[in-house]
Amino acid sequence: MSEDTALKRLYWHSRRGMWELDLLLLPFLEHRYPDLDDADKAAYRALIEEEDQDLFIWLMRREWPENDALRRIVKMIVEYAETTSNDQYRTL
Structure with a gap:
């Protein structure tokens, strides 16, 4: 499975249906996940389970x-x- 496909799957599983969770998980996934080390990426994948x-x-x-x-x-x-x-x- 390509990294792009894996990230898309991970995005889908990060969408929880609870607005509060989506507001926290999805931006983190988009902006920080790609730069995490392998252990933290594994922890994120375990977290969304x-x-x-x-x-x-x-x-x-x-x-x-x-x-x-x-x-x-x-x-x-x-x-x-x-x-x-x-x-x-700060930007307001």
Whole structure:
């Protein structure tokens, strides 16, 4: 499978149907995922296999995943979202 096909598949699986999750996962996938190392890419792929309710709790920072790799990627997603939202407010 080509890298482009794999990324398209990953994009499809990242679309969760919960607006809050889509707002966090899809921009991260588009802008940060390609630059991740292999371990972090694997953690992202494992993360999107989790249930929506768990993702919501983790990405809303109510709890952190027990798994170290998942916790790391969740924190990266949250930090990316915070950084980009702060950048958007600076331009207003």
